[in-house]
Amino acid sequence: MIEKAVRPVFFFSLFFYSLIFSQSKGTNKEFKDKVTSNSQLFNTNIDKAYLQINQLIKESRVLKDSLSEMKLLEKKCRYFYNKNQVDSLIIASEQLQKASKEYNNVYYEAMGNIYIAETYSVNKFYDKAILHLNNAYEILQKDQSKSKKIFYAKANVLSSFANVYLDKNEPKNAAKKILEEIKSGIELKNPKEFANFQYLNYSNISNIYAQYNLDSAYYYAQKSIEIKPADISEDKSMIDNFTVIGQYYKNQKDYKNSIKNFHEALKISKRIGIELNINNIHKSLREIYQLTNQKDSADFYENKIKQYDLQMLQSKYNSLQEVISKDKQEQNKSSNRNLFLLGISSVLAIAASLFLYFKFKKKKNVEINQNLQETYNQLIELIKNNDPSFMFAFENVFPEFSGKLLKLNPELQQSEIEFCALLKLKLTTKEIAKYTFIETRTVQNKKYRLRKKFEIPQSIDIYNWIDGI
Incomplete structure (x- = not known):
């Protein structure tokens, strides 16, 4: 049985791109060092790094360091995204969007739209998600600098489009978006940057292929591992790679190697604190232990699944309230003409449905x-x-x-x-x-x-x- 595909991770979730961002020369050097240190910690233990973020945001405002403030707000979004805390993500993404508009920063304004799109997609407001992703792309198009960070931000838009298609259960369309990203890598002339970029892309595409073509999924997971830069610690992408390989061996009924790879993924997840899609591993392990008549181990993962499902249900419920409230606010701002057209569309849709x-x-x-x-x-x-x-x-x-x-x-x-x-x-x-x-x-x-x-x-x-x- 092929497991459901998981959501790709944003490219800017890793520290090796942080050097692209430059801060103002007048900013306190000691504070900049703390922000850099937090970025490094975020890549190895996001829970510890997150505990520092709110205080650092306060300091950035005192120092009037707008770039650091937005960077830290984006980290909050990334934390909630990786922890699957959708209810907190929508609040953090709106904070990022508000700050980016105030400071007139197109990159972070686009990222705010991307994270908001994720919350809409999880709650099945797919049209709203696509609207925010289109907004993000239009915002990025205004920047004519052709800088690296704009390039990666556009890649993030494609990743999020892939997520929406996965949520809509359209994995082949999701794969097309990631393949677009892989093709765009030709713009990166630096061999190390190219390897970094494709290492993540191959991991993402393997996750998507895992839904309908495990042979291709296995191929890209192995390829991602092969080109992984030596100076990058094991991260979210490696969790995904080991998970896909575990699924491949499970499908081959090679349960020994399957369990080995799933446990490797869990080990990295526990060490760095990322829980995104972790329940897919729990479900696979439960199934394997049931098939091999290892009741105690099967029961252990059954309990893990229930605990995680309850946590996700609470988060989904809270986020749904936020999304519906935001949706109503946006509808109130709409013109009478848009409302009229919406009404006509609704009548036609209802008639067709009937x-x-x-x-x-x-x-x-x-x-x-x-x-x-x-x-x-x-x-x-x-x-x-x-x-x-x-x-x-x-x-x-x-x-x-x-x-x-x-x-x-x-x-x-x-x-x-x-x-x-x-x-x-x-x-x-x-x-x-x-x-x-x-x-x-x-x-x-x-x-x-x-x-x-x-x-x-x-x-x-x-x-x-x-x-x-």
């Missing part, structure tokens, strides 16, 4: 009925067992449910969304009370509060209303 819905309704109903009861029973079993992974499983079955609720009321609490999920499954008041260990009166009160929050008339059955979400 046509397709009624055309294929009979066929869909047959397919749904075959799986609905089994899925329902599995979710109910998780509720009965008080399993913390219930909401994660529910989100997989109803991926748009939380987002639709939050659009109706962005102030909704996660506990209220979870209660709505129980109503979506049509659990009665007594069943909810029994499975969640609360009084029936408490369940009734929760229903009443939901009616008020969503302004559901008493004449409408709350289960029917929820079922329409």
Whole structure:
């Protein structure tokens, strides 16, 4: 079984490009040294480096060192990106965008748009993500200096486009974007810079190929390792390379070599603190240990998966609130003409959807009925067992449910969304009370509060209303 492709990493996530950035000569040298030291630490232990960043940002503002301030704000974005903390990423990326506009810096303004695009894409606002990526590219086009940092920023835009395509489950389109980057490397005349650039590109393309062509994925992962510059410590790209090679051997049923490479990836991840896509490794190891009847090891990684899923669900929920709030603000700024066109597009889309819905309704109903009861029973079993992974499983079955609720009321609490999920499954008041260990009166009160929050008339059955979400 081929694992789902993972998200490529930005090129400027590594310290070996930091020399491209120059700071003003008048800036305090001691402070510049601290920022440089933090950059070096960020490449080897991002958790320790992150602990220094807020204080360094304060110092940069006191010294009026705008370049250092933006560089440090971008590091915050990079930290949250690598830690998969999407809720914090959207806040940090907006801070970066605001500062870059204030200081009129096209590079960091573009990077702010790229990170914001990532948060939109994760939450399935793909059109918004593409809009911000196009904004980033237009901003970079204004710079006519042809500097290296603008070149790498444009590469970052392509990487983020690849991420959007991966989120949309279009790996072949994602691969095209990375292949564009590989081709663009011809602009780099310095052999070391070229090797640095393609080392990351080959790692990225191997991750994407891992979704549909493991032989090509293995080839590029090995190629990335071969050209890895000697002065670069093991990093995110090496985690990805070992992961892809582990997947390749797993597919070959060479479990010994597969486990060896997965553990190598985990070792680097633990040492440098990067957790992006780490759960793919946990799932592969769990599967291998299940296949080889090593129950204790399989259970160990099962628990790791559940812990990670719960963490990601919380982060996704928080980020979804931020994204929806930001989306509403942007919509309020739109002109009446844009709103009119949006309305017309929506009407046409709804009309087309209704046509397709009624055309294929009979066929869909047959397919749904075959799986609905089994899925329902599995979710109910998780509720009965008080399993913390219930909401994660529910989100997989109803991926748009939380987002639709939050659009109706962005102030909704996660506990209220979870209660709505129980109503979506049509659990009665007594069943909810029994499975969640609360009084029936408490369940009734929760229903009443939901009616008020969503302004559901008493004449409408709350289960029917929820079922329409």
